[in-house]
Amino acid sequence: MTTPLIHLRALDKTYRTGGRPLHVLRSLDLDIGAGESVAIVGSSGSGKSTLLNVIGLLDEFDSGTYLLDGRDAQGLDDATAARMRNELLGFVFQSFHLLPDKDAVDNVALPLVYRDTPRRERMDRARQMLARVGLGDRLDHLPSQLSGGQKQRVAIARALVTEPRVLLADEPTGALDSSTSREILALLDEIVADGKTLVLVTHEAEVAARMQRTIRLHDGSIVDGGD
Amino acid sequence: MRGWRSFDGWVDALSQVMARPLRAGLTGFSVAWGVFMLVLLLAAGDGLENAMRWNYRDDAINSIWLQSGRTTQAHAGHPKGRRISLDDGDVELVEALPESGHVTGRYIPPGDTRIAHGSRVSTFDIRSTHPDHKHLEGTQLITGRFISERDLEQRRKVAVIGRRVATFLFPDTRPEAPELVGAEVRVAGIVFTVVGVFADEGGEREESIVYLPITTAKAAFGGRDHIDQLMFTVGPPELDAASLAAADRAIASVRTGIAARHGFSPTDRAALRVRDRVHAYADVQAVFVWLRRFTWMVGLGTVLAAMVGVGNTLLISVKERTRELGLRRALGARRSDLVGMVLQEALLLVSVAGWGGLVAGVGLVELVRRNLSEDNGYLRDPDIDLLSVGVAVVAIVVSGVLAGVVPAWRAAAIPPVVALQDE
Numbered sequence: 001m002t003t004p005l006i007h008l009r010a011l012d013k014t015y016r017t018g019g020r021p022l023h024v025l026r027s028l029d030l031d032i033g034a035g036e037s038v039a040i041v042g043s044s045g046s047g048k049s050t051l052l053n054v055i056g057l058l059d060e061f062d063s064g065t066y067l068l069d070g071r072d073a074q075g076l077d078d079a080t081a082a083r084m085r086n087e088l089l090g091f092v093f094q095s096f097h098l099l100p101d102k103d104a105v106d107n108v109a110l111p112l113v114y115r116d117t118p119r120r121e122r123m124d125r126a127r128q129m130l131a132r133v134g135l136g137d138r139l140d141h142l143p144s145q146l147s148g149g150q151k152q153r154v155a156i157a158r159a160l161v162t163e164p165r166v167l168l169a170d171e172p173t174g175a176l177d178s179s180t181s182r183e184i185l186a187l188l189d190e191i192v193a194d195g196k197t198l199v200l201v202t203h204e205a206e207v208a209a210r211m212q213r214t215i216r217l218h219d220g221s222i223v224d225g226g227d
Numbered sequence: 228m229r230g231w232r233s234f235d236g237w238v239d240a241l242s243q244v245m246a247r248p249l250r251a252g253l254t255g256f257s258v259a260w261g262v263f264m265l266v267l268l269l270a271a272g273d274g275l276e277n278a279m280r281w282n283y284r285d286d287a288i289n290s291i292w293l294q295s296g297r298t299t300q301a302h303a304g305h306p307k308g309r310r311i312s313l314d315d316g317d318v319e320l321v322e323a324l325p326e327s328g329h330v331t332g333r334y335i336p337p338g339d340t341r342i343a344h345g346s347r348v349s350t351f352d353i354r355s356t357h358p359d360h361k362h363l364e365g366t367q368l369i370t371g372r373f374i375s376e377r378d379l380e381q382r383r384k385v386a387v388i389g390r391r392v393a394t395f396l397f398p399d400t401r402p403e404a405p406e407l408v409g410a411e412v413r414v415a416g417i418v419f420t421v422v423g424v425f426a427d428e429g430g431e432r433e434e435s436i437v438y439l440p441i442t443t444a445k446a447a448f449g450g451r452d453h454i455d456q457l458m459f460t461v462g463p464p465e466l467d468a469a470s471l472a473a474a475d476r477a478i479a480s481v482r483t484g485i486a487a488r489h490g491f492s493p494t495d496r497a498a499l500r501v502r503d504r505v506h507a508y509a510d511v512q513a514v515f516v517w518l519r520r521f522t523w524m525v526g527l528g529t530v531l532a533a534m535v536g537v538g539n540t541l542l543i544s545v546k547e548r549t550r551e552l553g554l555r556r557a558l559g560a561r562r563s564d565l566v567g568m569v570l571q572e573a574l575l576l577v578s579v580a581g582w583g584g585l586v587a588g589v590g591l592v593e594l595v596r597r598n599l600s601e602d603n604g605y606l607r608d609p610d611i612d613l614l615s616v617g618v619a620v621v622a623i624v625v626s627g628v629l630a631g632v633v634p635a636w637r638a639a640a641i642p643p644v645v646a647l648q649d650e
Contacts, residue, residue: 058557058644078562086559097554097647101246114559119235158558 004031004067005165005197006055011064013050013220024050025061026220034165037188037198039208042217048201049170051217055199056089056168057081069165086114090159092200094171096151098143098158104130105139108158115162129157133187149180156187160196167191169200173207185210240571243544251576254533254540258577258623259584261533265526265619266588266611270595272522274609276515281607283508285429287363289328289464291477292502293317293457293485302492311489311498314452318357320484321459326477328460329359334441335455336448339415342388342437344396351392352436353414355444363458364427366438371408371423378422378440385443386412386419389434393424414439417447461505466512474505527622534577534626541573541634552638553646562639569638573631574624581623585616 013025024047032038040048053059054066057073066073069088076084090111098107108126117125130139133153143151152172159167172188173181185207192198192212200211208214216224244251295311318332334355342351360366361373369390378385393402400407402424410421414437427433444450461477462470478501486493545552552565589611596609611619 053644056557058647059642082556082559082561082564085557091557093647097550099551099554101242110555111558113235114555114561114564162559 005034005036005069006030006032006199007065007067008055009065011054011061011066013047013054013059013061024220025054028064028220028222030215030222032166032197032199034197035192035195036213037192037211038200039211039214040199040201040217041203041205041208041214044203046217047220048217050220052168052170052199052201055166056091057085082114086111086162088165090162090164090167092152092155092159092167092169092172094174096143096148096155096175098151098154100143103140103142104135104146104154104157107143107154108161111158111162125161126157129161130154132160133157147180148176149183152176152180152184153187156184156191160191164196166197166199169198171202172200173202173204181207236568236571237575239568240575243548243572244576247544250540250543254536255576255580255583257533257536258530258580259587261526261530262581262584262619262623263588263591264529265622266585266592268522268526269611269615269619270588270592270609271606272515272519273611274599274606275518277609278605278607279511279515283504283511285365285427285433286504287329287365287460287464288504288508289460289462289466289470289474290363290458290504291461291474291481292504293321293481294455294500294502295489296497296500298491298495298498300492300495300498302495303490305490309491309498311491313454313457313485315454316452316488317457317485318454320488321457321481324459324477324480326461326473326480328462329362330459331357331360331363331457332441332454333360333456333458334444334450334453336415336439336444336450338448341413341415342392342396343413344410347396347398349395351389353439353444354436355439355441355450357441360438360458361425362460364433365429367426367428368423369403369426370405371421373423373425374438374440379442382443382446383440384417384419384447385422385440386414387423387425387438388412388421389436390424390426391431391434392437393421412437415448466505466509470505471509474503478503530622530626534630537573537577537627537630538633540576541569541631542637544572545569545634545638548638549641549646552641553643553648556643557647565639566635569635570628570631573634574627577623577627577630581620581627585619585623589616 008028008030011025011028015022015024028051040051042048050059054061057068057076061074068084071084073084099110105123105126108129109122112122112125127139130136133156135150135153135157138146138150143154146154169188173184176184188198189210198211200207202208214225215222293313295313298305298307298309298311301307315332318330321327322330336353336355340350340353341348356374357379358374358376366373371387373387374385388396390402393407396412397407397410407421407424411418412421419439425434441454445452461473481501482493482499485499486495491498555565592609592611599606599609
């Protein structure tokens, strides 16, 4: 592996709950290369979602080093963090997080608003991305008119529309039935095959097994699958 | 494109407002009502002030009127209860004051007040005055001239008649017709030549008067040097900062001077009654200044209360949209983008509702203005000036922004990871 796309060294993060420190990430070392697919697994409270949030620049860490695409991610100002999220990262959530009053195209086009893409181009790219995830015939549908699997496809299209380097998925099949889950996983396989880096959090062994690498967390430390 | 100039941003804000029509409608109504009331209050204040000015239009507002009475204090060997009579010497005394401008005496001939031309005879008020009287009464000549100094010097038998007098005596001639100048009328049986016809903003009563030169009238009707009233102006026609002090000085000088001439105490208010229109008008003006401030306070208070409602609505909206705000942060929105988004929503709601209230208020004021009776003595020509409209608009925009600041700040302060987990 050459220069890792995601490079974590001695990463620490502590929450304070009721005045007591809760160590959620402990001296964590991790490298993820471009094009890799990685599953983060662990029991509830092991720190896997926190790790994903830190990687996604949605949460800050206390100490250590985090380089994302070679850029230091510590102490970023709000605007820089927002730009890096927009340019480098795509997010897929368990509960889809689609805006209910916007149709599929507008939902997918939303990240492009924050890179000042002209409206016509935004719409074109959103339509193309929806066609790519198999929803070319659902462009004008509101989320309430879509099934769970279709909603997740819209969410994946939204994550990919900015052509990010890394796709971060938090339990992407957690709210789906097994048949739909398989469809979504197949779609994620295609995305990885296209060269995207995929980091997903899951508690499903079947999902983790489809990834190239599985990292197991326990009490905020990597116990298996690290460097 | 994002930010204030973004069309999408405004469309987004509109869709957010329209997504909850009842809430937006009720909040918008409170804003519109606040602005509507502000406009109405301002216009009502303006109408009241105009009515006050209108009621003061008859006589010069910078005038002081003197009338003699009976003494209530024994003074310099004179018993109390003595009747004081103003005379030509008092006129000269007032003319000599540095504060006085136009000065006139007024002598009302006693007894017969019949005015006649040919077979047409009626009773009208007769006033004999100095030439400056026209400045104090606001007399407007519609033909000919007013009484002149030469009329006084030569005791000419000339008369200036009011429009109603002219209409009655000369029913076949328009009152403004030049041919009325030179016509003869009999005043208490003595023939006078008409030299002018006047109108007066004081209305019909003030146009039912015949003015004569004061010297002529005294000679003709036995007035000797007696005058009934003495009036003079102080300072410019529109009161300025120095008017009140000048009036105070003039009144003090007049009381002292006239008291000395007639041998009564300068502190005896009943012996010389002073009607000070300068202070009276200034007092009324002061009331309107306070009324205007009160109007603004109440009006802006109403708008402010509405804005608190807007702020509350936005706070609820932000709370409801917490996950969406977290999502937007995850997708690349900066804190400032979220602040802008909420402020846009606030501005849109406030602007549309505020403009609605403004248009409705101005419309109602215009309707009232057009249908208000000319005789209305309490409300006249209510209007709001451009400055007030401008201030109201600025107040709307500023308060709209202020109403959105707290919710916007709240929205931006929520860490994205927390926002995304919001239930």
